[in-house]
Amino acid sequence: MSNDAAAQRKKFYFPAWTFHKKNAVILGVSGGLWPSMDSARRTTTIGLRAEVPGVGLLAAFVPSSPVSETDSAFQEFKKHVVSEKVYGLNVSLTGTACNCTVNGITVGxxxxxxxxxxxxxxxxxxxxxxxxxxxxxxxxxxYKMNGFQIGFMNNSKKTRGIQIGLWNRNEKRSLPIINWNFSN
Structure with missing residues (x-):
């Protein structure tokens, strides 16, 4: 059986289940310890995704930026299967690190x-x-930002929006306080 066929058969869980389960659709609350960057679980949470303790402490100490630096690196990233999709609220004690798509709010x-x-x-x-x-x-x-970045330091390679912070960098310029770009 191919991976595509397995991806089509989803199992639904309500009101709570673990996001570690492959091919799951969780309606309500999904919980777990930490995600995997390499795993293609194809899990969907509609509601609240809670991660304890999370891997935010580890993500803070990566030696170089994990965000794509070039168009070719970004194209390579886009080839990876999304591990998890969250529609709602993603909350993690220390933070989340995954090839996830969050539609809603994510807090770490x-x-x-x-x-x-x-x-x-x-x-x-x-x-x-x-x-x-x-x-x-x-x-x-x-790598690609549409909207607002608000912080002390903001960086985006492909920007359509506004950056507000002590230092802001995009593909056009680097400026303190406020920076913008609305063209690609």
């Missing part, structure tokens, strides 16, 4: 590393390959 205290966020993210250190919405933190970095 230390650091977060996401594949895609459509909505609001809040963490001291926030990494996302694609972020559409508002990214709040001390340090924010994205």
């Amino acid at each position: 205290t230390v650091a977060q590393l996401m594949g895609r966020v459509n909505g609001v993210s809040f963490s001291a250190i926030s990494f996302a390959e694609v972020h559409n919405g508002i990214q709040l933190g001390i340090f924010n970095q994205t």
Whole structure:
């Protein structure tokens, strides 16, 4: 049986289940210890995804940026299967690091590393390959950003929006306080 056929058969869980289960759709609350960056679980949470303790402490100490630096690296990232999709609220004690898509709000205290966020993210250190919405933190970095970055240091390679912080960097310029770009 191919992986595509297995991906089509989803099992539904209500009102709570673990997000570690493959091919699951959880309606309500999903919980777990930590995600896997390499795993293609194809899990969907509709509601609240809670992660304890999370891997935010580890994500804060990565030696170099996990966000794509080039177009070719971003194209390579896009080939990976999304591990988890969250529609609602993602909460982690220390932070989440996964190839996840969050549609809603994601909150972690230390650091977060996401594949895609459509909505609001809040963490001291926030990494996302694609972020559409508002990214709040001390340090924010994205490859492709549509919306707002608000923090002390903001960095985006492909920007359509506004950056507000002590130092803001995008593909056009680096400026203190406020930076913007609305063209690609």
